[in-house]
Amino acid sequence: MTKDMQDESEIFRGTTTGTTKLRDAKSVRGTPKAGMPAFVLGEELADIADSDPRIVVATADLASANRTNDFRDRHPDRFVNFSIAEKNMITAAAGMASTGLIPYVATFASFAAILGAEAIRTDCAYPKMKVRIVGHHSGMSMGFYGSSHHALEDLGMLRCMADLTVVCATDANHLRGILRASVDHPFAMYIRLGRGRDPVVYNDVPKIEFGRALRVREGTDLTIITCGSQVRASLDAAETLAGEGISVRVIDMFTLDQMDTAEIKAAAMETDAILTVEEHNITGGLGTAVGEVLLDLPRNKFLKHGVPDNYVEVGPPAALYAKYRLDVDGVAAVAREFLKA
Amino acid sequence: MNIAEKNVSLSVLEGRAKFIRTETVRLSRIAGAGHYSSTFSCAELLASLYYEQMRIEPAQPDWEDRDRFVMSKGHAAIGLYPVLADLGYFDASELDTYTRLGSNYGDHPDMKKVRGLDFSSGSLGHGLSVGVGLALAGRMTKRDYRSYVLLGDGELSEGQIWEAANSAGHFGLQNLVAIVDRNGLSIDGHTEDVMSVEPLGDRFAAFGWDVQRIDGHDLAAIRAAFDSLKRGDHGKPQVIIADTIKGRGVARMEMSLDWHVGNLVGDDYDDVMAELEAGLKPYEPEAL
Numbered sequence: 001m002t003k004d005m006q007d008e009s010e011i012f013r014g015t016t017t018g019t020t021k022l023r024d025a026k027s028v029r030g031t032p033k034a035g036m037p038a039f040v041l042g043e044e045l046a047d048i049a050d051s052d053p054r055i056v057v058a059t060a061d062l063a064s065a066n067r068t069n070d071f072r073d074r075h076p077d078r079f080v081n082f083s084i085a086e087k088n089m090i091t092a093a094a095g096m097a098s099t100g101l102i103p104y105v106a107t108f109a110s111f112a113a114i115l116g117a118e119a120i121r122t123d124c125a126y127p128k129m130k131v132r133i134v135g136h137h138s139g140m141s142m143g144f145y146g147s148s149h150h151a152l153e154d155l156g157m158l159r160c161m162a163d164l165t166v167v168c169a170t171d172a173n174h175l176r177g178i179l180r181a182s183v184d185h186p187f188a189m190y191i192r193l194g195r196g197r198d199p200v201v202y203n204d205v206p207k208i209e210f211g212r213a214l215r216v217r218e219g220t221d222l223t224i225i226t227c228g229s230q231v232r233a234s235l236d237a238a239e240t241l242a243g244e245g246i247s248v249r250v251i252d253m254f255t256l257d258q259m260d261t262a263e264i265k266a267a268a269m270e271t272d273a274i275l276t277v278e279e280h281n282i283t284g285g286l287g288t289a290v291g292e293v294l295l296d297l298p299r300n301k302f303l304k305h306g307v308p309d310n311y312v313e314v315g316p317p318a319a320l321y322a323k324y325r326l327d328v329d330g331v332a333a334v335a336r337e338f339l340k341a
Numbered sequence: 342m343n344i345a346e347k348n349v350s351l352s353v354l355e356g357r358a359k360f361i362r363t364e365t366v367r368l369s370r371i372a373g374a375g376h377y378s379s380t381f382s383c384a385e386l387l388a389s390l391y392y393e394q395m396r397i398e399p400a401q402p403d404w405e406d407r408d409r410f411v412m413s414k415g416h417a418a419i420g421l422y423p424v425l426a427d428l429g430y431f432d433a434s435e436l437d438t439y440t441r442l443g444s445n446y447g448d449h450p451d452m453k454k455v456r457g458l459d460f461s462s463g464s465l466g467h468g469l470s471v472g473v474g475l476a477l478a479g480r481m482t483k484r485d486y487r488s489y490v491l492l493g494d495g496e497l498s499e500g501q502i503w504e505a506a507n508s509a510g511h512f513g514l515q516n517l518v519a520i521v522d523r524n525g526l527s528i529d530g531h532t533e534d535v536m537s538v539e540p541l542g543d544r545f546a547a548f549g550w551d552v553q554r555i556d557g558h559d560l561a562a563i564r565a566a567f568d569s570l571k572r573g574d575h576g577k578p579q580v581i582i583a584d585t586i587k588g589r590g591v592a593r594m595e596m597s598l599d600w601h602v603g604n605l606v607g608d609d610y611d612d613v614m615a616e617l618e619a620g621l622k623p624y625e626p627e628a629l
Contacts, residue, residue: 056481078481080512082504082508083508085501085504085507085508087470087500088470088505091467091471091474091505092473092474093474094460094474095411095460095472095474095477096474096477098459098460098478099405099475099479100405101478101481101482119470122464122467123461123467123470126461127451127452127460127461
């Protein structure tokens with residue numbers, strides 16, 4: 001455990017407001033990394049709303065943490081803060097959507113998806129309301145806040161709901177692309193974000209098509225199928241492995257309920273093994289979803305890597321990623337062991 | 342359509358309330374089970390809303406300026422479907438498919454299948470939040486429609502109701518009108534034994550609502566309560582607590598715990614239909 005890992009406290013930075021950023025940054029251990037990506041959720045939605053009067057944004061007392069305050073400042077009449085009442089927020093958003101508005105409601109993924117699951121299914125998905133539920137700080141990115149604030153089950157829970165499109169945003173540009181593509185998507189959506197200040201994978205806004213994965217690195221020996229926070233880690237692990245003569249393809253399978261079966265089949269045919277890497281309980285998430293596709297194919301060398309079916313320990317996020325081998329070294333090590341097995 | 346144009350007499354509304362009850366009995370027989378008593382308690386409220394109060398245009402079910410209605414107590418949808426058919430949203434013959442495989446009309450209503458239904462329901466405790474969303478949307482889009490939500494009293498135990506009530510008070514959603522069908526019973530007993538909801542008026546008032554309390558089977562009182570509601574979308578949300586009798590209209594069902602879901606067959610069916618056709622008699626609680 002390095003000191004750097006123990007000092008990891010980006011979660012606090014994520015909850016600072018624009019106007020008090022410097023003061024707050026000084027008030028916590030660690031300082032923002034230079035060039036740390038911005039949390040673009042509110043800004044991007046405000047840009048979209050400039051020319052689309054249907055856009056509404058709501059949050060549950062987290063306007064600073066998720067930067068929906070950037071939207072509020074530009075479109076105050078189309079912003080609602082429901083305070084700490086997530087079920088009411090999600091259901092009310094469905095009511096708004098029934099009139100033709102397109103609400104984006106954002107809160108911590110643990111509360112958006114897990115607390116709000118029934119409202120998502122019954123009020124958004126079932127009646128096909130164009131509500132976009134944004135669950136940020138997903139996985140175990142809340143670190144030492146503990147399991148009450150982690151969302152390591154959200155993909156499994158929501159993936160089996162009909163008429164709900166589940167996607168994971170990888171970084172700021174990816175989120176921009178997803179948000180732009182989401183506006184006229186005919187179904188309810190769950191958009192899973194990490195800490196919202198995630199390391200860069202996409203230098204430009206990628207073209208988003210729901211149901212179509214993004215291949216972010218070519219390779220022939222191994223395919224890593226991953227999403228969200230693990231795309232950057234997997235790409236860096238692939239770079240490490242390249243130095244050892246192992247060629248790794250990396251696929252950002254950001255679209256979780258409409259799996260890109262063609263891309264999975266291509267990986268099965270063109271590379272020797274498939275490893276899924278996810279910041280999610282090993283049960284029910286991305287690995288399970290990929291495995292379901294592989295069931296229809298000839299026998300493949302396949303391994304799921306994620307968080308074991310336990311509640312994770314307390315710790316700063318970086319320390320947790322290291323412990324559960326979801327950092328660069330961990331993913332590289334898992335891949336190495338898998339290929340040797 | 343506005344109230345003056347409708348110019349509906351109380352006797353017409355009384356007839357429509359009777360129609361809601363007899364149709365509930367008829368459709369329940371198709372299903373082999375029905376929520377008789379929960380529907381009977383709100384028959385006058387439904388008749389008043391749909392035949393007199395609400396600004397609706399059945400030929401244009403998606404009209405953006407229409408008043409909205411959310412049946413939060415979705416299990417009473419069996420009383421709403423006949424009203425929607427009667428008003429012309431769909432052909433009444435469709436009701437004969439009620440609950441049969443592939444029907445658009447199930448025990449709990451689906452807005453994607455029922456023409457004229459403003460929102461799906463069934464999971465109790467959600468409807469007031471839907472109403473909050475509808476009211477907020479009306480304010481945002483500068484439309485002057487009103488959002489009516491019919492709540493059961495049993496579902497007031499759901500926490501989300503009070504999240505919604507609190508937010509409606511905070512946001513001052515005067516364009517939101519809740520009606521509580523205060524029939525006194527939930528499935529397992531009297532609400533005040535199972536989980537108390539009183540003092541109900543005080544509870545809503547504490548959340549910033551304007552409160553009226555009326556006899557929910559008295560059509561004149563219902564009309565007066567609706568007529569006294571304020572217009573506009575800034576102010577206080579408004580609730581009408583309608584004291585009703587669960588199972589009203591069929592003596593054996595009135596305030597009975599045995600008829601939340603039931604099935605009338607044979608002579609019982611005919612007897613109950615005849616009793617309903619004869620009109621409401623004064624309610625006489627059984628002597629203790």
